[in-house]
Amino acid sequence: MDSLGNYRVYRFGLCLLPPSWKPIAWSRVISFTAIAMCWWILLPFIVGGKGSRLLRLCFLFVHLDIAACEHLLLRTACTDPGIVLRSSSPPADAEKFRLKNGRYPRSKPATVNGVSTHTWFCGTCLIWIPQRGFHCKTCDVCVQHFDHHCEFTGSCIGERNYGLFFGAALTASLAGLLSTVWIVLFVVELTSISSEQKSVLLKLTEGLGSRATLKLVVLAFVMVLGMVFFFSFAGLLLHHLQLLRENITHHEMLRGTWEQSSGPPKSAYPKRSLVEVLKTLVTDRRPESELWSHIQTPGGGSGQV
Numbered sequence: 530m531d532s533l534g535n536y537r538v539y540r541f542g543l544c545l546l547p548p549s550w551k552p553i554a555w556s557r558v559i560s561f562t563a564i565a566m567c568w569w570i571l572l573p574f575i576v577g578g579k580g581s582r583l584l585r586l587c588f589l590f591v592h593l594d595i596a597a598c599e600h601l602l603l604r605t606a607c608t609d610p611g612i613v614l615r616s617s618s619p620p621a622d623a624e625k626f627r628l629k630n631g632r633y634p635r636s637k638p639a640t641v642n643g644v645s646t647h648t649w650f651c652g653t654c655l656i657w658i659p660q661r662g663f664h665c666k667t668c669d670v671c672v673q674h675f676d677h678h679c680e681f682t683g684s685c686i687g688e689r690n691y692g693l694f695f696g697a698a699l700t701a702s703l704a705g706l707l708s709t710v711w712i713v714l715f716v717v718e719l720t721s722i723s724s725e726q727k728s729v730l731l732k733l734t735e736g737l738g739s740r741a742t743l744k745l746v747v748l749a750f751v752m753v754l755g756m757v758f759f760f761s762f763a764g765l766l767l768h769h770l771q772l773l774r775e776n777i778t779h780h781e782m783l784r785g786t787w788e789q790s791s792g793p794p795k796s797a798y799p800k801r802s803l804v805e806v807l808k809t810l811v812t813d814r815r816p817e818s819e820l821w822s823h824i825q826t827p828g829g830g831s832g833q834v
């Protein structure tokens with residue numbers, strides 16, 4: 530095992546353990562508890578053959594979607610986001626640009642797509658940061674095409690795991706919607722079994738059997754959780770679709786680097802249509818990991834990478 534900044538690097542298949550794993554671990558505990566509670570209430574109804582085909586189909590889709598979401602979420606957290614390898618000594622031209630007080634320069638002039646801009650120097654990694662890259666203070670590494678540091682996965686979102694992050698947000702939003710639909714369908718079917726003239730709540734309480742009050746509270750909690758998931762992640766997806774169309778990262782939007790001189794000018798990266806954005810998301814291949822190539826090199830990647 531090696532370390533890189535605050536990441537821990539496991540060589541089998543290049544798995545990274547992000548600096549902060551607690552949020553993702555706790556959110557898994559909440560999600561799996563909610564799923565187990567739903568099984569406790571809904572599974573006897575479905576296995577007992579009382580549920581309609583639609584309810585069983587919804588059950589299948591919810592679980593397929595949750596499995597896809599879990600897979601994408603873990604891969605987002607444990608995939609190299611596009612870490613730029615550190616250097617043991619500053620590049621030769623950094624010496625050339627060295628300031629009179631002995632400090633390394635903050636930037637040097639550069640051209641991107643024919644537009645004049647700057648390339649920034651990272652005093653921690655001792656490298657010129659690639660265009661649109663950034664040094665994440667939490668992870669203590671420079672990341673290519675840095676989008677943001679995700680508090681949820683505890684890792685950086687950059688060039689190599691942005692597609693996985695987008696897929697995880699999409700499936701999480703769908704999971705919230707499908708689980709709410711699933712519970713609504715269950716309630717409708719459970720209350721329509723009895724044709725007696727009773728209130729819906731009474732029918733529901735009778736249909737749920739023992740511990741009906743606790744089961745009702747759990748169903749209400751999962752529905753609220755589902756809706757929170759749906760609206761939060763749907764909002765996040767819309768925000769990122771807009772950023773992709775503008776051809777701007779979340780980090781650039783926050784820092785307003787387009788307008789100021791501290792980042793690449795907007796004209797260097799033209800806007801894209803929604804079709805182009807979707808095509809990019811589906812067909813874009815992740816670039817080779819610098820870290821993985823370094824580790825595979827004989828003698829490379831021992832101790833601090």
Ligand SMILES: [Zn+2]
Pocket residue numbers: 651652653654655663664665669670671
């Ligand atoms: Zn750096």
Ligand SMILES: [Zn+2]
Pocket residue numbers: 665666667668669677678679684685686
């Ligand atoms: Zn980070």
